[in-house]
Amino acid sequence: MRKIVLLAAVVVVAAATPDTFAGSGDVAAPRPTSEVTVWPTPREVERLGPDVSVPGEAVVEAGEQISQHTWQIALDALSQAGVLHQKIIRPGGPIDADAFLVRFRTDAAVPAEGYVVDVRDSGVSITSSDEAGAFHGAQTLLRLARPGAIPGVRITDHPSLPVRGIVEGFYGRPWTHAERLDQLRFAAAVKLNAYVYAPKDDPYHRARWADPYPSARLAELGQLADVAASVQIRFTYALAPGTTICYSDPAHLHALAAKIGLLHGAGVRSFALPLDDIEYARWNCPGDLAKYGPPGPAAAARAQTDLLNRVQRDVLAGLDGVAPLQTVPTEYSDVADSPYKKAFRENLDERVVLMWTGTAIVPAAITADEAAAAGAVWGRKPLVWDNYPVNDYPDAAGRLLLGPYTGRAAGMGVTGVLSNPMNQACASRGALFGLADFAWNDTAYDPDRALRAHASSLAGGDQRETEALLAFFDLNTRRSPVLARKISDFQIAWNSGDRHRAVAGLRAYAVTIADAPKLIRDECFAREARVWLDATERWGRALLAALDGLDGDRARFAESAKLVAEAGTAVKVGDGVLDRFLALTPGL
Incomplete structure (x- = not known):
């Protein structure tokens, strides 16, 4: 960038x-x-x-x-x-x-x-x-x-949505301080205005939530808040106490207040208390059983809203220049009413901003009707925590998710949208670029046009590198739609008897795939994507060898199979499309 x-x-x-x-x-x-x-x-x-x-x-x-x-x-x-x-x-x-x-x-x-x-x-x-x-x-x-x-x-x-940004909320290696600063610069350039700090594997965010940060780390967080404010981005620090907190213990509220106070002193002016990915079928202390009764969804909601309300009314009220508290409920990925949601909407302070992921943890789509249903069931418009392009879950293992930002309806009627990105900060920017374009002007949003614009920007306007990036993005998109269409065109021509046209048509794209790794020059992107780029080169060469086989040099099928074996399966590139096609080619 x-x-x-x-x-x-x-x-x-x-x-x-x-x-x-x-x-x-x-x-x-x-x-x-x-x-x-x-x-x-x-x-x-x-x-x-x-x-x-x-x-x-x-x-x-x-x-x-x-x-x-x-x-x-x-x-x-x-x-x-x-x-x-x-x-x-x-x-x-x-x-x-x-x-x-x-x-x-x-x-x-x-x-x-x-x-x-x-x-x-x-x-x-x-x-x-x-x-x-x-x-x-x-x-x-x-x-x-x-x-x-x-x-x-x-x-x-002017923007369509009031809140547009990033939630660094994934599991695994958190971004470095330098990566966060660079991401803030990128976010400002595409008119994003929010950054929520919530990396699950920062121990002081979750596992050691009550412990103060070492002074050097606290200074870094203060710098992030200052830099964000200078480029019109609200930096929110999220503190996640749900795995160990005793809701009824005044000492735990005091620990929360002390931690928030330290961060406020460092320059942070917005806070979140996420309560996601925790167990609400048990309490963490006997005092909660005594105060709220047997553990369960409704009791958990009462305890959680008590905590959130006290932080909003008693802790944040005493600090200067602080935005309303944000939270993620434990039931964050559906719109079905429940005892938990009923207690939550009836008791939560109206100022608290609530995040919601859609009708699944990683939804393929979010419709306006679903967003309206979420608003009704929670008693307020939600802020969408959008789990794309995050790749920290089993089905995304071995993948970069580089496809366009899609499936979100214009006019959703939400407070805003935050993207939960990948551990790979620079590689996440294609999706972030798309989200920024969608959230700024949702009715004019064109996912493919936005992704091409991002590729062109990454390539410095170089047309050949832009096409290489788009081919690589497609191989790292679910079901590789561009490659799938080209294989379909190949099959139509092949089955019609025009085999030379079939092979020639697919060969041009195979060359683009095989050459992409050496054409992609953006240092940060190439470093993060290196193992996928190496695999892409092997898959591209395997496709070229298979096309040679279809063109009459059948000995090349063995070379294709060798390259496929070298590429392996740990890193996913074009899987379900390219691998299946290559498996079929010797029998065509």
Whole structure:
């Protein structure tokens, strides 16, 4: 991922700046255009005129409410467009007559996190109602700018979902501090705004929840919170006491409060108490039996909501600048009413945000009706904890999950969506890119288009590497749909008697597969995917050898079988499609 300094600025000479969110009519009527590509997909892009040539000098006008991290992005955009001399001024400051002006403006009519970027000969304006919108508008300007010019467009935009982000909630090796910082940079670039820290195998998150972090680790968490805030992302620390907590013991509430207090002192301003993946058919102490009665779903819900309410009302209420508490209930993956859910919705403080995974732990789809049912059964709109592309469960063993983000309905009516990624941070970004595009503009979302855009970005725009990445992504998508279609085309041609066309048609794609590992150059992605890339090369060569066999050199079938054996089965690549086809080829 290309790292950038995250700052921004806005526009224009006052007469050319839109006065309202809808824009002003000081030029000929703008026309919609699809020629400008910005990610996530904006709601409205209008062509105002030809591309704007940017002079060698520019001024960014930004009020005190615009952070340095925002206006710096505007400076980066100007540099990208070829501006050699730039300066920042406050509103009303001196402006050279020949300077190109980028002005940040405030308009309360702009929706939360929304913006209007307006590019004209006289300059650029970025209009928003809040700092997050100004930041997102500056990011859009950065993506518009190209050497020598900025497209003469107006982009009017705001997100579909209030919460869009990442929950680092998987089992296995947690991400490193450096990986988290890099993921925050990526998340900011695609307009995500939430990061929940909840790695199951951080002992201080779960197994040793009551123990304070060592000072170095605490400082790292504080840095994550600070960096996240600087790029308009809310960093939430999740503390998971459910495996050992005694709900009725005041000492345990005190331990929770102390841990939260330490984290607040380090800079964390949002907290979660997840109660997932625990046993509620037993208590952890005799006191809970005495207070709540025999263990069971309803009793567990009463104990859990007592705890959550006390943390919300008594612990967080005493801390400055803290967001409402978040939680994951123990019954988190269905919409069937139950004694547990009934007690939970009747007792839980209305401020607490509740996460839900859909109608399964790893659902193939989440529909608007299912989301509405979840809202009804829990008594509040859920925040979706989306278990894709996480690969920490048995059915995903040996897999990278690189397919597009799909199956989530537009207009779900939820609080937001958080992706639970893979242990492989960089390899998770294809799904995160798709989630960001979906959550920003769900009605315009196209999974395949988003995945191609991510591949192109990863490849630096190189077409051959982009195609190599897409072929590799497909091999690491359930049922490899692109390869499956090409094999189907092969079978149709083969069965029709046109065997030369059948082999030639599939061979071109086999070359793409076999060559992909040496074409994929992104250092982080290639490092994380290395064993899958090595296996892909063997499978691609095996497919080429099998096609040679079908073309008449039957001795090549033995080489194909040898390469398949070398690839092995521990690492899954194109399984259920490529392996089955190769097993059939000698008999065709």
